[in-house]
Amino acid sequence: MNKDFKEILITEEQIKNQVKQIGEMIDAKYGNEEVVIVGLLKGSYVFTADVARAIKNPNVFVEFIVASSYKNGDSTGEVRIVLDTKRPVYGKHVIIVEDIIDTGRTLAKVKQMFVNRGAKTVEIATMCTKPARRVVHVTIDYPTFEIPDEIVVGYGLDYNEHYRHLPYVAAITEEFFKKGLIK
Numbered sequence: 001m002n003k004d005f006k007e008i009l010i011t012e013e014q015i016k017n018q019v020k021q022i023g024e025m026i027d028a029k030y031g032n033e034e035v036v037i038v039g040l041l042k043g044s045y046v047f048t049a050d051v052a053r054a055i056k057n058p059n060v061f062v063e064f065i066v067a068s069s070y071k072n073g074d075s076t077g078e079v080r081i082v083l084d085t086k087r088p089v090y091g092k093h094v095i096i097v098e099d100i101i102d103t104g105r106t107l108a109k110v111k112q113m114f115v116n117r118g119a120k121t122v123e124i125a126t127m128c129t130k131p132a133r134r135v136v137h138v139t140i141d142y143p144t145f146e147i148p149d150e151i152v153v154g155y156g157l158d159y160n161e162h163y164r165h166l167p168y169v170a171a172i173t174e175e176f177f178k179k180g181l182i183k
């Protein structure tokens with residue numbers, strides 16, 4: 001194993017199975033109805049691409065947004081949309097796709113935003129979740145991996161922008177955590 005990692009928490013194989021299952025669930029639920037998959041950059045770029053390719057529905061559209069949140073200790077949980085969808089979501093089925101839910105603040109705000117914009121339905125698919133860190137309740141509508149409160153990288157997740165490109169999810173070592181603070 002790479003010396004920067006102490007453990008692989010989610011394997012490539014596990015993610016493949018999850019993606020397949022989610023694609024099948026979306027097809028079973030929506031058939032050929034119009035569905036807008038909204039990935040939250042940067043973290044969700046890999047999962048969004050994989051989930052979209054697991055869906056057979058010809059009426060699926062892919063959008064991305066960037067939500068910026070303040071994450072320091074005295075965080076107010078403010079979430080700002082710095083890149084928005086290209087097309088309106090009014091009257092459409094929206095599925096927000098995330099790499100991870102931590103406190104839940106980002107997803108709660110983003111979900112509410114799409115509800116306010118008149119989306120027909122708004123669901124959430126997240127590759128993984130850290131239940132121990134949750135501050136705001138968020139309903140997860142598709143299969144997810146529950147992970148411990150570790151700093152994780154891979155499959156879109158980064159530590160100071162490192163290791164987003166891994167095909168699996170790993171917990172980083174204490175040494176890498178200290179080293180990685182230098183950008």
Ligand code: PRP
Pocket residue numbers: 040041042043044069098099100101102103104105106107157158
């Ligand atoms: C991560 C992740 C979620 C958010 C979850 O993004 O992709 O969007 O944090 O945290 P929360 O549940 O506490 O709101 P990050 O801000 O690290 O940006 P990135 O996607 O560009 O890596």
